[in-house]
Amino acid sequence: MLLAASASAINTLPEATSVHWHGLDVPNNMDGVPEVEPTPLIKPGCYFDYHFPITNPPGTHMYHTHHNVARQEMMGMAGGLVILDPHGSSVDRDYFIMLQEFAVKGLPMGVLEPGSYEVNPLSDDLQFFTMNGRCFPETTPLPVQCGERVRIRLANPAMMEHPIHLHGHQFVVTATDGNRFGECARMRKNTIAVSSGETWDIEFEADNPGNWPFHCHIPHHTANNMTKETGGMFTVVQYCGGSAKTKSCR
Incomplete structure (x- = not known):
């Protein structure tokens, strides 16, 4: 069965933009790179309807954005897109985490002060590292129950590589860039480097109760603006009460 996707991109920015469907095998006029393709540049106050068949497998x-990328993408203009398996899921929990990093204006390195700060997209002196747009302790925990099979989908549209590490468990790498590995090709790891432009799917059995850190292993990336408290690209796999049916923890 061939499915079709339709998305209306409405530009409320003060400048032109576009949308690129990263990793999807779309027609050339839907790929969203107006400088080199027959794809329209969406001007302020205008919109464009993207239509294309879904030919990629589930992943x-x-x-x-793919216009003025250095500015627009480093201000956070990105999101996740998951092609679901029409035959259902093989996991009990399915999480998506987008990794991003930001610099801000007017806040010296090593200082945290309440206030509103403007993102500085053209700086590579990055201060804040996020999971789904938030720094720890404001990141969202990942609840699991004993005995569950858990999938975490990691995506990195930004600039830096992030080695993501899970405490207390080993995981299996099941897919990359929307392409699933066969059983014999899967790696068993507890840390995986997610480079710019990549997505990785990892799966593990929730068999070791507790609150387990899940974070970037670059030390500066687990601090908020280089302050001493834990922060940045960090969340927790959090076991809830009870167990999944017919399964138990050790």
Whole structure:
């Protein structure tokens, strides 16, 4: 069965933009790179309807701007896109985490002060590292129950590589860039490097109760603006009460 996707991109920015469907095998006029393709540049106050068939297999992808990329993408213009399996899921929990990093204006390195700060997209002196747009302790925990099979989809549309590490468990790498590995090709790891432009799917059995850190292993990336408290690209796999049916923890 061939499915079709339709998305209306309405530009409320003060400048032109576009949408690129990262990792999807779309027609050339829907790919969203107006400088080199027959794809329209969406001007302020205008919109464009993207239409294309879904020919990729089920998997994890992204979408992001592909115009004035250094500015727009580093201000967070990106999101996740998951092609679901029409036959259902093989996991009990399915999480998506987008990794991003930001610099801000007017806040010296090593200082945290309440206030509103403007993102500085053209700086590579990055201060804040996020999961789904938030720094720890404001990131969302990942609840699990004993005995569950858990999938975490990791996506990185931004600039830096992030080695993501899970405490207390080993995981299996099941897919990359929306392409699933066969059983014999899967790696068993507890840390995986997610480079710019990549998506990775990892799966693990929730068999070791507790609150387990899940974070980037670059030390500066687990601090908010280089302050001493834990922060940045960090969340927790959090066991809830009870167990999944017919399964138990050790």
